[in-house]
Amino acid sequence: MSESTIAAISTPQGSGGISIVRMSGGSSFDIIKRIFKPFNKRELDRIKDNRMMRYGHIEKDGRVYDEVMVNFMKGPNTYTREDICEINCHGSMISVKDILNLLLDEGCDLAEPGEFTKRAFLNGRIDLSQAEAVLDIINSTNELSQKQGLKQLSGLLREKIEDIRDIQLEALSRIEYSINFTEDGQDLPLDDIISYVERANDEIKKLLSTANKGKLIKDGIETTIIGKPNVGKSSLLNVLLNENRAIVTDIPGTTRDSITEYINLGNLTLKINDTAGIRETEDKVEKIGVERSRELAEDADLVIAIFDRSRDFDQEDKIILDIIENKNAIIILNKLDLDSKIKKEDLGNNFKVIETSMISRDGIDKLEEAIFEIFDTKDLNKESLIITNLRHERLLNLAKEKIENALKDIKSQVPIDCVEVDLRSAYDDLGLIIGETVSDEIMDKVFREFCVGK
Known part of the structure; x- marks a missing residue:
């Protein structure tokens, strides 16, 4: 103390x-x-x-x-x-x-920031993953992220990591026995060692398979709104936020840079990027905004592509369809109050198409339903433990890589004492997740994110 x-x-x-x-x-x-x-x-x-x-x-x-x-x-x-x-x-x-x-x-x-929680860790009340869970609960933006934080705070991740390390110890103890207590050529059968190492690797893979879901829960669904200028992108953002956050005018190109906002949609958080209209332009500033729109769409978890149904379908609309190809995307045909010049067949059959009016808000409920269909919160709730922390994911990947190297070496008849190096290192990597072996530098990095007083 x-x-x-x-x-x-x-x-x-x-x-x-x-x-x-x-x-x-x-x-x-x-x-x-x-x-x-x-x-x-x-x-x-x-x-x-x-x-x-x-x-x-x-x-x-x-x-x-x-x-x-x-x-x-x-x-x-x-x-x-x-x-x-x-x-x-x-x-x-x-x-x-x-x-x-x-x-x-x-x-x-x-x-100092996080010093109360740091003392809880140093005095053995919680492990490092539980300390990080405290911060996750404080910063949670939706019910799912809070629930995962509470599960991690209860020690669920620590228990899982300890179980995997116990499996690794079974393999390591057999390797140690072979190295120190057997004569040359009389090593223990490798099948038992391989079995334990494969079990540990399978458990790590199961945890890593939840990491993408964890990103969506913790950081929100990266959502980008794209379309030609003046089709209703900023109006959609304002409708979802219930406030006039983005400037709305009849002048094409009003939004020249991206605007980012967070909204809660049931159990999900959307990180929404309203982008510059995609079109051919000679304006240097607007060109930068258009290129940024393409980049955000490329990196997005979800793209909402808006088309003005009162305008003819043209080459710029085709470019937008090319951008959202092979993406999680929803198409909106906006300006429901005006006669439609776009046929749904023009948009293909790969995406959900919703007709809306930003003035009357018709169709917004259907947009929300479509988002829930893509990102099923029931599926997320089924997972008892989800990896939401980037540090944990990185360490799990390091451990997995070393374990798989060890498996390859064992099966290739590499001397058993060489195999032990990778297995021991993987064991230590998992220990870093819960703070069994942790440097001052890592501790400082973890607790620096806390507010003073927690």
Whole structure:
């Protein structure tokens, strides 16, 4: 445990009903006892007041800082496994900052980003994957991402990684026995070792197969709206957002650069890019925007291609169809209130076609239904554990590569002690996921993403 006692504001900045200033460390009780004056005059007691809310004032040298509720929690059964004290004060930034500054004057150190959770990890309460899950829950943008964060926080990923490492240990122990306790030419049969290594590899593959789903859950569905100028792309974005985020005019080329917004659609989050209209143009700035539109469409998980049904189908429309070929795409025929000059046959049979009006919002419900058909949340909910963290995915891929190299070497009759190097390294890679072996550099990188106070 750390010798210092840290303090930070644990609630978001700004005015509110209540704010919380938190301390963690061995001096927490002594500090709060010096500055807290209970309303009923009974002094704080380390044992009797453990996990009890006490009402009173924060005072020092005759100054009353605020009327508060104080909750002292005795370690080790706390978030950090250290003594913790939380001061619930009024949600005024003046009160909150004054109380924090008083705690610093009384001997606390200002907590670094994520330091409370870092102490929980260092003191053995949670592993590194669980620490990262705390951040995922805080940053979750939809119900699915929150559920996956809670599953990871419960230790589900740690248990799975430990199971795979146990399988690897079975293989490694047999290799160690062959190296150290058998005579030349009397190694243990390789079939048992191969069986354990293949089992470990299969389990890693199962986890990795969920990574693409994890990206959609955590980062949102990368969605790009494309079309010719003035067909209703920005209007669609505004309808989905229920606000005038994008400029809408009758002048073609108004949107010259992409606009990105996030919206929640049921259990899904869409990261929507409204792009510059795709057309032939001599304007240098607009040309850059058109090229950017193509790039965003190429990288998107979902493309929504909008066509103006009141205009004739032309060469530029054909270019848009070429862009969305072999993509998850939905076609919108916009301006339902006007006579149609585009036939559905012109658009082929590969995509869902929806007719809409951005003025009356007709067809928007069908667009949402079409998105749910492509990205079935029921299928996502079936997965008990989904890899949502890029660091975890990278380490799993490294372990998989080394295990497959080891399998290849075993079957090629490479000396068993050479095989052990790859297997041992893969074992360590999996340990990095849960923090069994972790450097200060990795820890700093993980906890740097946290807010101060968590």
